[in-house]
Amino acid sequence: MKNKSKWLSGPYVLWMVLFTLIPLGVVLYYALTDSVTGEFTLSNLANFANYWPIFLRSIWLSIFATLICLLIGYPVAYYIAHCKPALQRLLQMLIMLPMCISFLLRTLAWVALLEDTGIINNFLTSIGLSALPLIRNNGAVILGMVYNYLPYMILPLYTVIMKIDHRLVEAAQDLGCNSRQVFAKVTLPLSVPGIVSGITMVFVPAVSTFYISQKLGSPGTILIGDVIESQFKAAYNPNLGAALSLVLMVLIFVCVGIMNHFTDSDDEESMVTL
């Protein structure tokens, strides 16, 4: 029976080959061919050098956003993990709930809040203060990223912290650790798998985003996602778009590979589940 049930995966494997592996092959094909003649060329990939500053900007902004998410997310995940079970479920649900509302609209709501004549600035001027330049700068883009991807940091952290065996904490206390030492020597090392998957889950969408930067950033601070999007929707040069996507993908797989090096946990279990 064991041998037969293996075949239940058949349709799935076929599906994934057709719609995940083959498309990646098509990306490779487009990236390596000329847009006009269709002949083999490396010029699309070489073109990538022109976009290097944009790549760097995307990477820097998302590293910032990821670190802020980690600093904000860890205490929250820690707090939730130490609540009573019923409250834990409620808070976990409240973390996920905003993810269900279109991120486009939530970003538009931030635009309404931050704009020069937006809600925050209207409030500031009404109490006699001067308006602040809150939008169309890198800070606003980072805020947008942090806001949108914070739940992806909190959830895996929470899952891992919750599973830490409390007897280990008690043992450390018995052996004379104070609460700071317990945290530094027991809790933090044991939450590394959660930190790694949280960082991955925030960094990947942040580095490739293209809507947040359009709405909250200035026209001069486009990100690599914006460039790829415009190759398909405005400029129509799918070959260059494919080449940039390929570079982005390789970059991310390298980053994720390095990150996963820090943890030897089984990936199957550390992903977020409801």
Added chain:
Amino acid sequence: MRKVNRVFTALVFIFLYIPMIVLAVASFNKGTDIAVFSGFTFDQYKELFRDKHLLSLLGNSVIIAVLSSLVATVMGTAAALGIHSMRGRLRSAVMTMTNIPMTNPEIVTGVSMALLFAFVGILLRTNAVLGFWTLLIAHITFNLPYVILNVMPKLSQMDPDLTEAALDLGCTPVQAFFKVVLHEIMPGILSGALMAFTMSLDDFVISYFVTGSGFVTLPVEIYSYTKKPIQPKVYAMFTLIFITILLLMVVMNLMQARDKTKRKKAHGLQKEVGR
């Protein structure tokens, strides 16, 4: 320390919900400027229910979400059962493939599928490949890993003796699956299906690349508002969607809580019998 953390957590929750409050308040606003509240009204809701176009777009989103999560749940659950019985290299190969759409940025997934469909379009000599079917295929593809990653842990938590017992008591393997295994992994299947449904309903990036002019979903339409001003009835719509999902989650939560207490009771009973 715990008190400081409580205040901090509360602040983070407020941060997460500020835009939701802005949208909800804007849905009752008389004026059209989201930043200025000029009086309370239900007009946006009335407008919304008169707008056949917007409602049909929501309908499109729901159709795609229901169909894609249904197909993904059936195919994904079967796949999880299969993977569960795999060992060694084959298993890790299939799991790696499952992780590709999870680690790949959405924009790359969207681009790769768009290029695949463009390629197929060239082969078939047609321009009209993009539409309902491409959207459905794309959504099923990115939903599948969520189902598998929700079902797999339940399968490994399950006591293998249960299936053995069912087989010993005369069940065929198929009967054993439907009477025992399915019941045990149901919470995983349900949460996987729900996750797939919400992911699909809210997906913008991948849909944006594989959608055609014939069949548009709600998030894709909202993106086009970047060029024209957004209509306030959209806020009304999302306030209603927010409330619906909130209710759905509360029901899920209560069901899970009931399930947990039932399990606890059963566990306690087992201990009693064991004694």
